[in-house]
Amino acid sequence: MSGFGNEFSSEDPRCPGALPEGQNTPQVCPYGLYAEQLSGSAFTCPRPANKRSWLYRILPSVKHKPFTLVPCGNLTENWNEVEPDPNQLRWLPFTVPKSTEKKVDFVAGLHTICGAGDTKSRNGIAIHVYTCNSSMIDRCFNNSDGDFLIVPQQGEILITTEFGKMKVEPNEICVIQVILNVTVLIFCFVSGQMCNIRCICFAGANGLANPRDFLCPVAWYEDRKVATGYTIINKYQGKLFACQQDFSPFNVVAWHGNYTPYKYNLKNFMVINCVAFDHADPSIFTVLTAKTTRPGVAIADFVIFPPRWGVADHTFRPPYYHRNCMSEFMGLIHGHYEAKEEGFQPGGASLHSIMTPHGPDADCFEKNTTAELKPERVAEGTMAFMFESSFSMAVTKWGLQTCQKLDKSYYQCWEPLCSHFNPNWKPSKK
């Protein structure tokens, strides 16, 4: 179903009339279902900001054995594992386990690369990379600590949620709200980045990310007993917990509400760019934002750099040299990023932390200060993205050491930059 934050309603076609009419909690629900609310905002939030959905299910999610702590692998929210590093950081593509290797599913394949903040005060961000080679079978995952924005980079993923199924392929993204059970079926190898996001919105009537291009799943249920046990894995206050139940949690026959998972194809982003002169800030490329309480300052903006025309007159067109009061974590889904044609590879990443100087490499500077400025296609065949965050993020031990993907030579891409200063320069006569 299409729309952003709409009041949707959906019934599995096998059970017409499963949604109660005119009320949420009848004494007995149609088909003998249980009514269960999923709240995405405090009850006290004013109506326009309120997010909740009603799920009509075969058994309520409360019926499970107690949760116990399980190992987190490379998932962490300990931001003090290693000393901070203010350098420009770039990672070569992360290693994805081969199908012939030991099975690694979505949860086992989560690696935290950087982040900041605290799950207990519910203010923070974590960026994880997932690399896996197998599906989750009779196992699902939910996160009490925040929303997941998933950016697949290789291979499509089939995500089963309590609201229905979504197939998400590279160049699409999806958002899975806090606490929703998901199982991820992997068709192929997958890697991507994730970021805990909370309140999401975008501005304007038309253009950029249009509401009709956000797609949410339709109700689908299975009434399946699992005698051997169905495992629910819950991320809670930065740790993983597991519990067992004897039935599939994907037993929601019908639902209605405005708090749902969704996906979005980045090819639908209607790019707006400069048509006169100078380089516009990348905020014009924002798809989604997770706001803080400070106006205009985001926990994270999700920004993309899609194919487009570059037409600016008398302008250095690529990204400018930059020191930023925000952190910039970037990834490349495919193609070549305009500021670094080489070195920044699909499936890799970079982090330019708060006030860490960065900008085009020497090649890019040379080319773009001498090029004839005709209208030309920029980023053809490319999709780069950025999480721009107001948090000063810590890099984890996995990110700096264990993954062994840190490109130690990154700084060298700026080494050839030389001075063009000419104290005798005179303005040309117009």
Ligand SMILES: O=C(O)Cc1cc(O)ccc1O
């Ligand atoms: O650092 C980067 O490459 C991201 C970026 C892009 C841009 O067009 C302007 C500023 C900026 O930080």
Ligand SMILES: [Fe+2]
């Ligand atoms: Fe930047």
